[in-house]
Amino acid sequence: MTNRSDDDVLEIDEIDRRILEILANDPRSPYADISDELAEYDIELSSEGVRRRVTTLLENMTSFFLPRPERNSWEIVLITVSTATGPNSKRDTFEAMSEMDFWFVAEGFGTIDLYGIATAKSNPEINDLLVRLQALDSVTEVEHFIETDRAVNIRNYLPVYE
Known part of the structure; x- marks a missing residue:
């Protein structure tokens, strides 16, 4: 488990x-429109204040660009x-997966x-990826989930510190 001090906590208000x-909802929103x-x-926050906050947020986060499944083939x-x-x-x-067709690979602990x-x-392309994973000597089990729809509630994404 990573040891983090209180100074490392990103505080979101x-x-x-x-x-x-x-x-x-719109990643290209101008700062003035956000204001x-x-x-x-x-x-009440000026567009310059918005810019400073967005800059700080982006410095402390990674971007996740997830296409909407219902809008793509x-x-x-x-x-x-x-x-x-x-x-x-x-x-x-982990290293083998990083070399495969994944755009995101994560290692952690748990189940x-x-x-x-x-x-x-296509689903056959997914099957090919699954077969390649199952062929690795170090792999004991592979499960998968194909996303068909998604709901995002950014209000539940990060804790708010007040």
């Missing part, structure tokens, strides 16, 4: 959350992997060892 909500939308919630698949208990099994599998997200043109 209600203004930041509103800005993230606006950007989630106007914030005013609808009785938040490709599939988004989440694949989870359990690995053997060998000394390098998890690391070897699975690794997960990856891939975009595929």
Whole structure:
């Protein structure tokens, strides 16, 4: 488990959350438009103030560009992997997955060892990826989930510190 001090915690307040909500709906919103939308919630912030907050938020986050499944002809698949208990099994599998068609691979701890997200043109393409994963000596189990719809509630994404 990563040890983090209180200084490492990204503190999001209600203004930041509103800005993230606006950007989630339209990532290209001009700062002046964001300022106007914030005013609808009785938040007075200049476009320069919005720019500073957006800059700080982006410095502390990674971008996730997830295409909406209902608007595209490709599939988004989440694949989870359990690995053997060998000394390098998890690391070897992580490195192998990083070289495959995944655009996101994560290692952690819990009921699975690794997960990856891939975009595929078809279910047979997903099947090919699954077969390649199952062929790895260090892999003991592979599960997958094909996304067909999504609801995003940015208000539940990060805790608000007041």
